[in-house]
Amino acid sequence: MTTTGPFDDLDGFRVELDHAAARADIVLDRPPLNVVRMPQRDQLAAVFAALDADEAVRVIVLRADGKHFSSGGDIPGFMTRSPEQLAVLARNVAAPERCRQPVIAAIHGYCFGVAFELSLACDFRIVTENALLGLPEQRIGMIPGSGGSARLARMIGIGRTKDLVMRARRLTGPDAHAWGIALDCVPEEELAAATDALVDELKAFSPLAQRTAKKLLNEAEDAPLSVAIALEGEAYGRLRSSADFAEGVASFTEKRKPVFKGE
Numbered sequence: 001m002t003t004t005g006p007f008d009d010l011d012g013f014r015v016e017l018d019h020a021a022a023r024a025d026i027v028l029d030r031p032p033l034n035v036v037r038m039p040q041r042d043q044l045a046a047v048f049a050a051l052d053a054d055e056a057v058r059v060i061v062l063r064a065d066g067k068h069f070s071s072g073g074d075i076p077g078f079m080t081r082s083p084e085q086l087a088v089l090a091r092n093v094a095a096p097e098r099c100r101q102p103v104i105a106a107i108h109g110y111c112f113g114v115a116f117e118l119s120l121a122c123d124f125r126i127v128t129e130n131a132l133l134g135l136p137e138q139r140i141g142m143i144p145g146s147g148g149s150a151r152l153a154r155m156i157g158i159g160r161t162k163d164l165v166m167r168a169r170r171l172t173g174p175d176a177h178a179w180g181i182a183l184d185c186v187p188e189e190e191l192a193a194a195t196d197a198l199v200d201e202l203k204a205f206s207p208l209a210q211r212t213a214k215k216l217l218n219e220a221e222d223a224p225l226s227v228a229i230a231l232e233g234e235a236y237g238r239l240r241s242s243a244d245f246a247e248g249v250a251s252f253t254e255k256r257k258p259v260f261k262g263e
Contacts, residue, residue: 013044017051069105093121096123097121112132219231
């Protein structure tokens with residue numbers, strides 16, 4: 001495990017990179033509430049980009065040390081940025097979405113504001129039974145500014161999104177699971193094991209097929225049905241010539257587990 005090179009001198013978080021396990025963990029570690037400061041937003045985007053370029057990393061996990069995932073952003077820090085700078089903050093928070101690898105957010109305790117928005121840009125969310133999630137910006141005369149309301153509306157519908165955003169509601173872990181925001185809801189002591197199990201499950205698939213599926217689903221989300229189907233067909237056709245697909249067919253025929261290489 002290493003935390004060197006581009007992962008030095010990080011503001012409020014660290015990177016645990018394990019090439020042997022084909023896994024990277026981005027760990028929020030600014031106790032006690034893991035507040036996300038302005039420089040941290042830029043660094044998080046840079047770290048996700050660096051991990052995206054690392055072919056040895058199959059899965060990325062976003063998690064946190066301490067009692068809470070994160071209480072959100074550094075509120076006074078917003079006053080140090082111009083309106084133009086604030087208008088583009090969403091690009092940094094969208095970094096997990098741009099990664100080719102699947103990204104899992106493992107959430108416990110508070111997950112508010114930009115932390116919730118960051119988790120919504122991940123592919124999977126596992127929450128604990130004691131988790132509280134929300135976009136509380138209305139309480140300070142503001143709205144979510146990093147994609148939170150837009151992603152939620154596509155995920156859970158406009159009515160429930162208005163309920164959360166306009167009332168600054170806190171959503172419990174079980175409710176987040178019931179509403180489809182979270183993949184699973186587990187006791188806090190089982191969060192690490194549930195995350196590890198999902199990492200292992202995702203690593204068993206072809207990395208090429210996984211990355212293709214993620215790219216396709218993201219790009220086709222807002223497309224008309226006919227366009228989405230066309231994009232799917234093009235991606236399906238390209239994968240036909242991959243070594244991983246040939247291995248998948250062979251393993252199916254030979255009734256054995258496939259050995260995928262991402263080729």
